[in-house]
Amino acid sequence: MKAMVLHRPAPVEQKPLSYEDYDLREPGPGELLIKVISCGVCHSNLHMIEGDWVKYGVPAKLPIIPGHEVIGTVSMAGPGSLHREGDVVGLSPLYSSCGRCDYCITGNEHLCDSVQITGETVDGCYAEYIIAKDEYVYDVPGNLDLETSSPLFCPGVTAYRASKLASLGPGKDAYVIGIGGVGHVALQTVKLFGARAVAVSTSEAHARLAEEMGADEVVSTDREYSGLSERYGRADSVLVFSPSQKAIDTGLKLVKKGGTLVVGVFGDIHEFRFPTEITVRGSVIGPRKDMKEVLRLASDGKIRLKVTKFRLSEANEVLQRLKNGEIIGRAVLIP
Ligand SMILES: [Zn+2]
Ligand SMILES: [Zn+2]
Structure with missing residues (x-):
């Protein structure tokens, strides 16, 4: 063969x-x-x-x-x-x-x-x-x-599992960072668990895809993810699927106190602030x-x-x- x-x-x-x-x-x-x-x-x-x-x-x-x-x-x-x-x-x-x-x-x-x-x-x-x-x-x-x-x-089950682990529910909101194979599904699974889905996209084409997949809001940013929390505020949950350290660092900054960061890529957790009582968890x-x-x-x-x-x-x-x-x-x- x-x-x-x-x-x-x-x-x-x-x-x-x-x-x-x-x-x-x-x-x-x-x-x-x-x-x-x-x-x-x-x-x-x-x-x-x-x-x-x-x-x-x-x-x-x-x-x-x-x-x-x-x-x-x-x-x-x-x-x-x-x-x-x-x-x-x-x-x-x-x-x-x-x-x-x-x-x-x-x-x-x-x-x-x-x-x-x-x-x-x-x-x-x-x-x-x-x-x-x-x-x-x-x-x-x-x-x-x-x-x-x-x-x-793969993207289907990965997005679903990560959403399941993200402490989502009605009245909550979630950032999805990385609108590729997994992210474009996660925008849908986040909503299936009752939360509002906000796409974070670093390209025009991926932002359009996020809209097409029913994201409640699409936030476009540069590859540095500059100033996101200042401009758009924090969310109850953040799901990171973009395979970059910057995406994980940004995810950590975008989680509300007591919220949940779900990481679906390799990388490190820097500057973990224990008084925020956030939960960081992996999902595979x-x-x-x-x-x-x-x-x-x-x-x-x-x-x-x-x-x-x-x-x-x-x-x-x-x-x-x-x-x-x-x-x-x-x-x-x-x-
Ligand atoms: Zn895969
Ligand atoms: Zn076994």
Whole structure:
């Protein structure tokens, strides 16, 4: 089968992914061979491919096929699988977990110490086929568009989980910093939890997207986020999805006393002011329960995605456009 393979992390300008034939093993017990219909292009793919996350042990192997938000059709089911050939399923970054530890048995399997991450510790979906674990795939609701709904499996669940953890509710307001793949969904999920959604955008195009996604207010700013709290005031909650230290620093300044800052990117918390009684918490993808809730919401038309389609072989160019801030919403690769 064909795949976009990473042999060595390098700046995306050097086109580090090569389109080549890749040997695929047969699915084992409890595994599925899935023919990929659509695979989302995530900012974390870019980090891994360029080598930014080598210090975190990512990628865990080389060569590796990146990609972790996928919809496809089961083309072969290993022994003991509940899914059958022809089933339409999706897979998130949560490839598998141990199933036995305290996290796993309390519905927080995404925090398992033995978690496997699709496209980071095992081969992902920048490919014609992917092997997945039967217990970690999801049935895709029949009314969803299969080519454009794969981003539900990363930005969808990530935005939903972060909103769930953000202490939102009626009468509260929330800033969403970073209106990319996750942020454009978070504007909607924040509202599903009853709060008012304020988009913080550093580009015209992303501000337009925020409006299109139903943001209650759109605040445009420069890349330094200068003077935001002075001009627009603080909010009960702030969700940060822009992968920059400045965004996190700004988020900390924009939280009201007693409020909640949810951070969905790597970075540091500087100048933490304990007398403000703020809560700072991380949020990463989500457990299977949250993923299922996202699929239900999308099927009910309560979560929409802005998606542009590309061919699988164009992955290097798509990543370059993502790096340049030229992707509006999410890009998906179609094999
Ligand atoms: Zn992702
Ligand atoms: Zn576990």
